[in-house]
Amino acid sequence: MTDQTLLDPTNERVPQPRARAPRPARLDGVTVGLLDISKPRGDVFLDRLAALLTRRGVRVERFRKPTFAKVAPADLRYEISVKCDGVVEALAD
Amino acid sequence: MHDIVDLEARGVPGVLVASSEFVEAAAAQSKALGADPARVFVAHPIQDRTDAEIEALADAALAAVVRGLAGDPD
Amino acid sequence: MNGGRLPEGLVAIVKRDCPTCQLVVPVLAKLAEAGLPLTIYSQDDPAFPPGLPVVDDTGLEVSFQLNVETVPTLLRVTGGAVVERTEGWRRDKWEDLTAVTGLGSGLPDYRPGCGSRTVEPGIAEALEARAGATRLRSRRVAIGALEDPIEACFERGWSDGLPVVPPTPERVLRMLDGTRRAPGEVVAVVPPDYAECTVEKVAINAVMAGCRPEYLPVVLAAVEAACTDEFNIHGILATTYFVGPVVIVNGPIAQAIGMNSGVNALGQGNRANAAIGRALQLIIRNVGGGRPGGVDRATLGNPGKYTFCFAEDEERSPWEPLAVERGLKPGTSAVTLFAGEGSRGVFDQLSRSPESLTRSLAGCLRTVAHPKLVRDYDALVVVSPEHARVFREAGWSKARLREELVRLLTLPGAEIVRGAGGIAEGMPEAFAAGAWPKFLPEGLLFVHAGGSAGLFSAIIGSWKNGAAGSRPVTREVMV
Numbered sequence: 162m163t164d165q166t167l168l169d170p171t172n173e174r175v176p177q178p179r180a181r182a183p184r185p186a187r188l189d190g191v192t193v194g195l196l197d198i199s200k201p202r203g204d205v206f207l208d209r210l211a212a213l214l215t216r217r218g219v220r221v222e223r224f225r226k227p228t229f230a231k232v233a234p235a236d237l238r239y240e241i242s243v244k245c246d247g248v249v250e251a252l253a254d
Numbered sequence: 255m256h257d258i259v260d261l262e263a264r265g266v267p268g269v270l271v272a273s274s275e276f277v278e279a280a281a282a283q284s285k286a287l288g289a290d291p292a293r294v295f296v297a298h299p300i301q302d303r304t305d306a307e308i309e310a311l312a313d314a315a316l317a318a319v320v321r322g323l324a325g326d327p328d
Numbered sequence: 329m330n331g332g333r334l335p336e337g338l339v340a341i342v343k344r345d346c347p348t349c350q351l352v353v354p355v356l357a358k359l360a361e362a363g364l365p366l367t368i369y370s371q372d373d374p375a376f377p378p379g380l381p382v383v384d385d386t387g388l389e390v391s392f393q394l395n396v397e398t399v400p401t402l403l404r405v406t407g408g409a410v411v412e413r414t415e416g417w418r419r420d421k422w423e424d425l426t427a428v429t430g431l432g433s434g435l436p437d438y439r440p441g442c443g444s445r446t447v448e449p450g451i452a453e454a455l456e457a458r459a460g461a462t463r464l465r466s467r468r469v470a471i472g473a474l475e476d477p478i479e480a481c482f483e484r485g486w487s488d489g490l491p492v493v494p495p496t497p498e499r500v501l502r503m504l505d506g507t508r509r510a511p512g513e514v515v516a517v518v519p520p521d522y523a524e525c526t527v528e529k530v531a532i533n534a535v536m537a538g539c540r541p542e543y544l545p546v547v548l549a550a551v552e553a554a555c556t557d558e559f560n561i562h563g564i565l566a567t568t569y570f571v572g573p574v575v576i577v578n579g580p581i582a583q584a585i586g587m588n589s590g591v592n593a594l595g596q597g598n599r600a601n602a603a604i605g606r607a608l609q610l611i612i613r614n615v616g617g618g619r620p621g622g623v624d625r626a627t628l629g630n631p632g633k634y635t636f637c638f639a640e641d642e643e644r645s646p647w648e649p650l651a652v653e654r655g656l657k658p659g660t661s662a663v664t665l666f667a668g669e670g671s672r673g674v675f676d677q678l679s680r681s682p683e684s685l686t687r688s689l690a691g692c693l694r695t696v697a698h699p700k701l702v703r704d705y706d707a708l709v710v711v712s713p714e715h716a717r718v719f720r721e722a723g724w725s726k727a728r729l730r731e732e733l734v735r736l737l738t739l740p741g742a743e744i745v746r747g748a749g750g751i752a753e754g755m756p757e758a759f760a761a762g763a764w765p766k767f768l769p770e771g772l773l774f775v776h777a778g779g780s781a782g783l784f785s786a787i788i789g790s791w792k793n794g795a796a797g798s799r800p801v802t803r804e805v806m807v
Binding site: 231 | 464466467468469470471473475477480481486494495496497500518521523524525528529532533536557560562563566567610614615616617795796797
């Protein structure tokens with residue numbers, strides 16, 4: 162019997178782990194975006210997070226994507242990237 | 255998770271908050287995407303909790319969220 | 329020797345298992361003795377002819393490269409190119425070609441040759457495959473000689489739980505014969521990994537699913553349809569709900585490839601039905617990266633996620649085909665993708681009037697998703713021939729049936745709001761007043777299929793509709 166060859170049915174991605182973006186040393190004075198993925202109750206969670214972060218001196222911007230089932234629209238992602246120094250996406254259930 | 259990975263690639267630090275039911279799915283997704291974004295898990299269930307319960311989850315998650323957004327990388 | 333330059337001078341291709349090749353051994357010996365540059369390739373035994381230097385071509389690379397159909401073949405090579413050739417033994421030809429006279433004294437003037445090994449059935453195909461395989465770009469995965477290829481596919485995570493057909497280059501090349509599209513052409517970008525899926529990748533997974541090459545155009549159309557924003561396969565995959573893609577085939581292609589639209593149409597037993605639906609699922613899994621336990625977190629799922637594909641019985645239908653109703657020209661082959669859960673049965677053996685039968689359907693349709701939920705979920709109704717007859721005899725069009733169902737399923741707000749009937753689930757308070765149709769007209773699809781005996785139809789409930797969910801998509805099949 163000789164060696165057999167099969168063709169790879171996958172997308173062949175050999176993921177090269179990507180490093181995370183650099184973080185600021187501290188959060189005060191920073192703008193953090195809160196991205197609501199539109200699952201029920203996520204708004205309650207983010208409302209509370211917003212209050213807690215604001216108390217710590219963080220500027221909070223709220224965003225919402227139209228549906229949790231699809232990636233956020235390109236212009237929403239662009240807006241977040243331009244306005245925010247950090248982002249929290251919640252609440253996946 | 256795609257959104258967070260996309261924003262990280264644009265230089266915006268991100269944290270994904272998900273219910274504990276999501277632990278495996280998130281691990282699988284991060285492996286497939288070749289990225290390892292910061293994630294914070296809160297206790298399932300979510301949908302039939304009262305507002306007060308959800309706020310308590312947020313309180314409990316705050317420290318981890320802040321760590322994911324600022325300071326030394328893990 | 330692998331596509332490199334041919335040796336200069338005389339080249340002879342022979343095989344031991346050929347009386348004519350045996351016959352010309354003394355001729356070859358004489359040519360060698362005369363000091364002519366002579367290279368002899370043997371197709372079956374490097375020890376033949378004995379006493380002469382022979383190059384082993386049991387791998388048939390040179391024979392294939394030279395398009396040898398008969399042995400012996402004698403060629404003259406000048407400047408790397410074949411300038412002359414002759415097949416079998418013919419003294420005059422051999423003398424011309426070699427410029428040597430007096431060859432083969434004692435031999436007959438002429439003896440025909442035998443078939444070259446390269447044209448033997450099976451071998452010819454494998455050689456074609458080896459050559460064609462160079463145009464395939466997918467990564468090669470080596471399976472050890474002692475490994476079972478079927479187990480290897482399981483171990484690498486390529487299976488849906490059932491054995492797959494190991495995708496060898498030969499099988500994939502044969503599959504690619506089912507389309508005129510180039511293997512490298514990108515068919516779709518597949519969620520959740522948003523990976524590019526080429527015709528070649530579709531073919532590999534189609535082989536694994538058990539497709540025949542003639543099914544490939546249908547699979548290609550299904551992949552295209554599934555990966556549209558409208559259909560939202562990403563959402564369908566990532567939801568905890570039951571659904572998977574359901575593929576309904578219309579048009580001449582269905583019969584041409586032997587699909588089933590009759591007895592047990594939604595069930596097992598028909599290769600085309602089974603393999604086409606399965607190929608789509610394998611592509612989502614392998615190319616898209618969507619697997620259960622990974623991105624797929626369905627609470628329960630449904631058995632249709634192995635495969636769920638069938639053809640509409642257009643011939644005996646009282647109505648126009650689904651694809652035509654959805655805008656395609658009659659006679660067009662097409663697939664319609666629907667985000668569906670498992671089917672549920674509608675039993676009605678006594679209704680003779682369309683009004684009565686419609687009420688039965690409505691009673692069953694009410695339970696799609698939840699009896700108190702309206703608007704957000706669609707349904708595909710598979711109407712069997714015996715039930716269709718009731719509508720045919722009364723002259724009811726699809727439009728009439730649809731209108732009647734929408735009307736019958738317009739529900740009072742008081743019944744459907746949360747808390748009504750002692751059930752927490754239901755519509756928000758804003759729905760409390762008035763009456764609400766459970767289905768938008770475009771949310772009810774009808775297909776005619778099934779065996780001719782049986783007063784039963786089927787309902788396939790959908791995932792949520794609209795921009796946040798999934799909408800059915802129809803796509804032409806390009807043969």
